[in-house]
Amino acid sequence: MKKKILALALAGVLVVGALTGCGSSKSESSEKKTDDKKITVAASATPHAEILEEAKTLLKDKGYELEVKVFDDYVQPNNVVESGEFDANYFQHVPYLEQFNEEKGTHLVVAGKIHYEPFGIYPGTKKDLKDIAKGDKIAVPNDTTNEARALLLLQDNGIIKLKDGAGIKATVNDIEENPNNIEIVELEAAQVPRVVNEVAYVVLNGNYALEANYTVKKDALAYEKSDSEAAKTYVNVIAVKEGNENSEKIKALVDVLKSDSIKKFIDEKYDGAVIVYDGE
Incomplete structure (x- = not known):
């Protein structure tokens, strides 16, 4: 009799265990399904996070919840995607991404090319490039990528030759011809807009121009054109960890950011300071 009771008890344990196991599996499956419908993106504040905020409703219509976190540096957004904490980031152009992978050993890839922010030459103490004179000062960003871009724009407008x-x-050491003996003032990118009253001209990229209340169409004396090599090279991208670029939710994110609705939003809000990338 005791043996029979023990056997029944053991059977009960096995049944409960099996039922508990089924419940756990169902819960894990439910959590995974929820994760597949949530997209987490690390972004810079302007214009990236603003564009993503506009995309939230469009993604919701597709069944996805978009969560955006703003970062004020250019390192952590890549680190949190590499670690898997975030699904994607939106803040950088391709040369920076490639350089970061090389230096940090990360495995980040482009999932979609979204927009570019044209570099422009803006007024400082002088309001027209025709007024340029010998010894004038022009402020440019001093980081490797953006300084080269600024120098190429100055070259395109006949101010220097590289x-x-x-x-x-390119760096200032690559300047081969400088007919007006222009002094190139190299500053950290965020500092360039602050010296407009001290130099003849400043060269700014899109987001810093916005922060300085400049717009490309109204204020730039010259800027990168949509078919320029710079526009193609410095397109801002959605970046993900390698292997995730073809996931359904990342494809949905990229599709929305390339939609006509987002293109219209970008055109109207940024007035040329941010330009939709029309390539693949």
């Missing part, structure tokens, strides 16, 4: 092949790694 050595052949200098390209996107």
Whole structure:
């Protein structure tokens, strides 16, 4: 009799265990399903997070919840995607992404090319490039990528000439011709808008121009055109960890950011300071 009771008891334990196991599996499946419908993106405040906020409703219509966190540096957004804490980030262009991967050993890839922010030459103490004179000062960003871009724009407008092949790694040491003996003032990017009353001209990228209350269409004396090599090279992207670029939710995110609705929002809000990338 005791053996029979023990056997029944053991059977009960097995049944309860099996039922508990089923419940756990169902819960895990439910959590995974929820995760598949939530998209977490690390972004810079302007214009990236603003564009993502506009995309929230469009993604909700597709069944996805978009969560955006703003970062004020250019390192953590990549680290949190590499670690898997975030699904994607939106703040950087391709050269920076490639350089970051090389230096940090990360495995980040482009999931979609969204927009570019044209560099512009803006007024300082002088309001027209025709007024440029010998010894004038022009402030440019001092980080490797953006300084090269600024110098290329100055070259495109006949102010300097760079050595052949200098390209996107150009520095002031690559200036071959400087007919007006222009002094290139190298500053941290955020500091450039603050010296407009001290130099003849400043060269700014899109987000810093916005923060300085400049718009490309109204204020720039010259800027990168949509078909320029710089526009193609410095397009801002949605970046993900390698292997996630073809997931359904990332595809949905990219599709929405490339939609006509977002293009219209960008055109109207940024007035040329942010331009939709029309390539693949």
